[in-house]
Amino acid sequence: MSRLKVCSAIACAAIAAGSTQIHARGVDATLVVTMTNDDNENEIRVYDAGSRALVQTLSTHGKGGVGGNARGVKQYGDTLVAVVNNGSNSVALFSRDANRLRFEQLVTTTSAPVSVDFANGHMYVAGATTVDSFVLKERSVDWMDGTTALTLANGGTPGAGSTSQVGVVNARQLLVTLKTDPDPGTVDVIALDRGRITSSAATAISAPEGSLAPFGFATYPDGSALITLAHSDQDGLFRDGAFASAVDAGQAASCWMTRDGKYVFVANTGSQTISRLIGTGTNIFVDAPVAAVIPSGAPADIDAASGVLAVIDHGAGQSHLSIFAYNAFGELGPGAPVTLGVPNANGVAILTPLSQEQN
Numbered sequence: 001m002s003r004l005k006v007c008s009a010i011a012c013a014a015i016a017a018g019s020t021q022i023h024a025r026g027v028d029a030t031l032v033v034t035m036t037n038d039d040n041e042n043e044i045r046v047y048d049a050g051s052r053a054l055v056q057t058l059s060t061h062g063k064g065g066v067g068g069n070a071r072g073v074k075q076y077g078d079t080l081v082a083v084v085n086n087g088s089n090s091v092a093l094f095s096r097d098a099n100r101l102r103f104e105q106l107v108t109t110t111s112a113p114v115s116v117d118f119a120n121g122h123m124y125v126a127g128a129t130t131v132d133s134f135v136l137k138e139r140s141v142d143w144m145d146g147t148t149a150l151t152l153a154n155g156g157t158p159g160a161g162s163t164s165q166v167g168v169v170n171a172r173q174l175l176v177t178l179k180t181d182p183d184p185g186t187v188d189v190i191a192l193d194r195g196r197i198t199s200s201a202a203t204a205i206s207a208p209e210g211s212l213a214p215f216g217f218a219t220y221p222d223g224s225a226l227i228t229l230a231h232s233d234q235d236g237l238f239r240d241g242a243f244a245s246a247v248d249a250g251q252a253a254s255c256w257m258t259r260d261g262k263y264v265f266v267a268n269t270g271s272q273t274i275s276r277l278i279g280t281g282t283n284i285f286v287d288a289p290v291a292a293v294i295p296s297g298a299p300a301d302i303d304a305a306s307g308v309l310a311v312i313d314h315g316a317g318q319s320h321l322s323i324f325a326y327n328a329f330g331e332l333g334p335g336a337p338v339t340l341g342v343p344n345a346n347g348v349a350i351l352t353p354l355s356q357e358q359n
Contacts, residue, residue, distance in 0.1 A: 028353040029099040031055065032303075032310045034321060035073055035083050037064035037346040042085055044073070044094065045340065046101055049308050049323050049350070052338050055099065061106055063087030066346055068179070069114040070165035070216040070256050070301055073347030076118035080139050081349060084113040084125070091116060091125055095139045096351060107134060110147050115176075119168035120195035126150070126166035126176045129158055131190055133197040146197030150176055153186040153206035164215045170223050171195070175238070176202070179213035181231055187214050189241055208236065208243050216267075216301075218259035224281045226264050230255045235266070235277060237284050244282070250289040251275055256311075260304045263330035265291065267299035267311055274299065274311065276330050287330070296320040296337040305350045312348050313337070319345035 030049040035042060042064035046056040062085025066072050072084045081094040081101060091113050094101040111127030118124070123134045123141050133146040150158050164177040171192065178186040184207035191200045207214045212231035217238070219225045224239035229246060230253055236246040252270025259265075264277040272295065276288040297315020304310075309324045309332060320337035327333075 030306070030308050030353060031096075031099065031101075031351040032308075032321065032323060032348065033073055033075070033081055033101070033351065034312055034340070034345050034348045035060065035064060036340070036342045037066060037072075037344045038342065039063060039065045039087060042083070042087075044081070044083055044101070045345075047321065047323075047338065048099070049310070052323060052336070056101060058094065058101060058103055060085055060092035061103065062090045062092060064344075064346070066112075066114055067344070068161045068164065069346070071115040071117060071167070071347065072301065073349045074116040074118065075349040075351050076123075076136070078351045078354060080118075081351070082116045082118075082123060083347070084116060086112050086114065089113065091123075093141055096354070098354070104140060107141050107144075110144075114163045115166045117166050117168050117174070120171055120192065122195040124166050124168065124174055124197070126163050128160065128163055131166060131174075131176055131188075131197060133192075133195065146199070148190060148197050148199060148202055150178060150188055151186075151202045151204045152178060152180055152183075153204045154180075154183065165217060167217055167219055167225070169219055169225065175217065175219075175225060177214040177217060177227060179215060179230070181212055184209060184211050185214045185229075187227065187238060203241065205242060208246050211236065211246055216256040218257040218264045220259070220279060220281065222281050224279060226257060226259075226277060226279045226284060228254045228257055228266065230269075233270075235284055237279060237282075239281060245284065247284045247286065249275065250286055256300060256302045258302045258304045258309075260306075263287070265302060265304050265309060265330075267302045269298045269300065272298055272313075274302070274309075274332065291330070292324060292332045292335065294322060294337075296322070301346065301348050303348050303350045306352045308350055308352070310348045310350055312345050314344070317343050319343060321345070321348070
């Protein structure tokens with residue numbers, strides 16, 4: 001759900017002043033969560049977006065090791081955070097208590113988890129070969145009520161590293177992107193019934209001829225989605241169960257996407273930049289080919305909400321977290337990287353300030 005309309009006046013003022021600070025105090029903090037993705041002992045790191053200070057390090061009670069994915073960390077309602085333990089076939093759930101997180105539970109998945117989304121009273125988890133739905137109850141996850149196998153457009157089964165991202169389109173469908181170089185790749189359209197995944201086989205749609213690697217994507221309320229075609233440096237428009245068009249990204253390796261309001265921000269791994277796009281349901285407009293430069297490394301997963309954008313990058317054997325403020329026009333202010341001290345950090349999610357009712 002779009003949160004651009006509630007963009008923080010403080011964050012916007014910071015942009016106007018050329019400041020890198022995103023101010024917060026008390027329970028009003030904006031938090032940024034990422035995971036270390038350690039092969040043996042996965043952890044999450046929680047940062048204050050304003051000070052960029054480390055707030056917490058918590059175990060996910062599982063093993064990391066995921067790669068080539070988007071949305072390995074996902075928040076819901078600013079009160080619940082899901083993190084994939086790819087090496088343990090589980091998803092760790094954390095609840096929010098003011099400006100801190102608390103481990104709540106582990107949920108077992110039917111294949112090694114890669115990507116998470118929330119909608120329709122459910123948590124959805126795309127794994128290496130399957131996608132599962134779990135009933136969501138406030139700040140916890142109950143039982144798994146649906147699952148189906150992922151399928152390639154050529155009829156095969158996804159191989160290791162194929163699954164990229166899961167994302168909900170509406171109450172009836174969700175999408176899973178699958179990369180299969182040198183073939184164009186696949187978008188699986190998964191049927192939903194009252195939120196749960198049905199036992200129906202996925203409808204496998206090929207990426208456009210001449211394109212490669214459908215990867216990160218962002219959906220609009222009208223049911224359309226912008227999808228990166230990462231290995232052919234393109235961005236595609238997907239609607240009504242098919243690719244309607246594709247445009248040149250103007251940058252190398254457009255991979256990860258996030259949306260806030262009408263603006264979609266894209267992490268371009270090869271160019272070490274962030275682009276800003278607008279999708280209309282009919283066309284894709286590259287609003288700013290270079291909205292920001294990431295000098296510390298190749299950008300990876302990205303999230304944006306209420307005037308705050310966070311992106312993970314990798315360079316020189318280190319992972320970094322960069323936090324930007326942006327205004328109502330999607331214009332990014334300066335951002336300085338925080339060194340995370342691990343080589344393969346994965347996933348990022350922004351939790352905006354809690355209301356008094358949520359506290």
